[in-house]
Amino acid sequence: MSFVFRYSQLAAIIIFLANLSYIDITLAQNINTEKFQYISPVPSSKLNNAETSIIIRFGKAFDQSVLNKNSFLSVSGNKSGKHTGKVILAEKGKTLIFKPDKQFADGEKVTVKLTTGIKTILGDQVPALQYFFETSKVNLNRMVKANPEKYAKLLNPDLDNYENQVSKSESYKSISSSNSFTLQKDSLPSDFPEITVDIFNNPSPGFLFFAPFRFPPSSPTYNVITDNYGIPIYYQKMYRGRIFDFKKQVTGVISYHEGGPELFYILDSSYNIVDSVQMQDGYSTNEHDLIILSNGHYLLQSYDYVKVRMDTVVEGGDSNATVIADVIQELDENRNVVFQWKSLDHIPITEATKDVDLTQATIDYIHVNTLEPTIDGNLLISCRHLDEIVKINSGTGEIMWRLGGINSKGNEFTFTNDPVTFSHQHDARMLPNGNITLFDNGNLHNPQFSRAVEYHIDEVNKTAELVWEFRNTPSKYDYFMGSVRRLSNQNTIIGWGSGYSPAISEVNYDGIIELQISFPSTIINYRTFKFPWKTNLFVTDPDSLFFGTVSMGDSVVKSLTIKNNSNQQIEINGLLNRNSSYYTNVSLPIIISVLDSASIDITFKPITAGDQLDDFYLQWNKSDERISQVVHMMGVTDSASVSVNESQNVFNYSLAQNYPNPFNPSTKISFTMAKRGKVSLKIYDMLGRKVKTLLNRVMNSGNHEINFSAGNLPSGVYFYMLKTNDYSETKKMILLR
DSSP, X not given: OHHHHHHHHHHHHHHHHHHHHHHHHHHHTSBSGGGSSEEESOTTOOSBOTTOOEEXXXXXXXXXXXXXXXXXXXXEETTTEXXXXXXXXXXXXXXXXXXXXXXXXTTOEEEEEEOSOEEBTTOOEEOOEEEEEEBOSSOHHHHHHHOTTTTHHHHOHHHHHHHHHOOSOOSOOOOOOTTOEXXXXXXXXXXXXXXXXXXXSSOOSSEEEEOOEESSOOXXXXXXXXXXXXXXXXXXXXXXXXXXXXXXXXXXXXXXXXXXXXXXXXXXXXXOEEEEEOOOTTOXXXXXXXXXXXXXXXXXXXXXXXXXXXXXXXXTOOTTEEEEEEEEEEEOTTOOEEEEXXXXXXXXXXXXXXXXXXXXXXXXXXXXXXXXXXXXXXXXXXXXXXXXXXXXXXXXXXXXXXXXXTTOSSOOOEEESOSSOOOSOEEEEEOTTSOEEEEEOOTTSSSOOOEEEEEEEXXXXXXXXXXXXXXXXXXXXXOSOOEEEEOTTSOEEEEOTTOOSSSEEEEOTTSOEEEEEEOOTTEEXXXXXXXXXXXXXXXXXXXXXXXXXXXXXXXXXXXEEEEEOSSSOEEEOEEEOSOXXXXXXXXXXXXXXXXXXXXXXXEEOOSSSSEEEEEEEEEEEOSSEEEEEEEEEEEESSOSOEESOTTSOOTTOEEOXXXXXXXXXXXXXXXXESSSEEEEEEEEOTTSOXXXXXXXXXXXXXXXXXXXXXXXXXXXXXXXXXXXXXXXXXXXXXXXX
């Protein structure tokens, strides 16, 4: 008995030590991970795509000689075995990427080892690295990407729920205005969505970019660029699916997401498709956002579809639930993934707001709908189903803070001046001063209402102060979609998402509506943008016409040259303008050969007194597309100058009309001084606000010329005032971008 007892004890000790050894070996698989700035997939993470690449950043650029070393990087799966692949040093050597020659197996553990002997470009030793990650047993991302029609409800969960969530018979009606009108005289396709301008006061210059589509969804849909009058200067009819995020990027190109191919197309200023971009490593490309960075990199996202035993997470959970998480990628100019962030590595499923039922078979728990670079080089994301804006460190992937509304479970901020906070928001953007704007859909407000808001964020003391908001009166509610974009003149363009009336508003900082547009009740729109824009397919010389002062009954004719910049023949087959004081007798169509030009004459014959502003739309209308060039025109029937004190003798003083006028971006202002004295020359906008002082000093008598550069001022009418002790005069000038 004694011998047996001691043998049993020994056996138990051996088993215990063996278990300890196993645990130690398992833990030892992650070595020195904390010494590296960024690793993807995240060490010890699960539910990764089998198609994933491996990304490693040490914090300093790797020496390029690492690419000449043999076996410095070892990658192996416990099912698929050892992997060969391509090693890339991206971002000036800061990011090491391993692209396997074959994908990993589903449901396996992958071990990554980086050996010693690797150095940075500064000669520092890079420590050895070892870590593991696991791939998903069921690769839903692969299935969705391969068969998007079958999994359409997973691709657009919000759109799928929309019809059941919101009644289209809204009580809100358009605000009536004496300035309202519906564009009727333009020739448009029969299925083109009706654009109604409800309010037209003093909207900012620029062109509206949007992509309205019908609900319930049907083809075709349109990419549309209009001016403030709702006149389309560009449209393209699309047949393969809904269009999202149609906008101009900071690099000057246009991009949009098309539902059929599940990718973003990139257009040049002639509307030619010059590129496309999509998610890498086995993910489908989500429609919500594409950001092209100034360095040529791309930010985009995908839903991350994973199978989760939710019965082990919440009571009553589904044992085979499909969880819709999120993955964000930054691609370099060569489409290498240089950064990847997966929500399940950082935010638990249980953080979803109370209206997300965690016992359902499909759970859309986070729903990221915005990617936004911050002014300090990091990343903001808007998580609709967390009621949160999350700031992510773009170097490490770690969460820096979470700003959440009243239903958020992870909010770290105290709100001041806003007891309502926000709910199920869209389009969170950071302004140059660090403030954040967003479209507050308000799904969990009681009562429900939507609004545009701006918060001042104190990241140190973790406070969020409401500094601006806009609500329609009466308040309207838009279940999903929507956008808020601040313009350079501090006006704000609001896209009301699922709301059709209004669909688009431009409001100034005092909350006055400058422009309001509505769609028919069957049309909704994801986002609305406003940009300066001009096609380069064909151009005019000049790009604006100033007819000067013309007496009533008289007329002036100006010639306009149209140049074809493309390698195809173009056909100007449509001419449109709004003011009957301007007209042309040219016969259509005007055929212009490759790189050739043609001229037309435009007549200004004023029929009313005062300033006569108009736009001439030169249209190339095709079966499914319109491309227009817009020529701005101005003429007057009375003097543009005003003397402040007519009783004084001003014959020895004079202020000339600036030249050129209209101008972009600079013009010359000439004046004559009768005698030596102090003189000021100042520029004002249409509201009488001083925008620049050009002169404020003593000058000698004689002729003088001053150059005025408009800098970042928006297009519009400006005044320049010359003032001395004996004389004052003001004239108008036009800046046309």
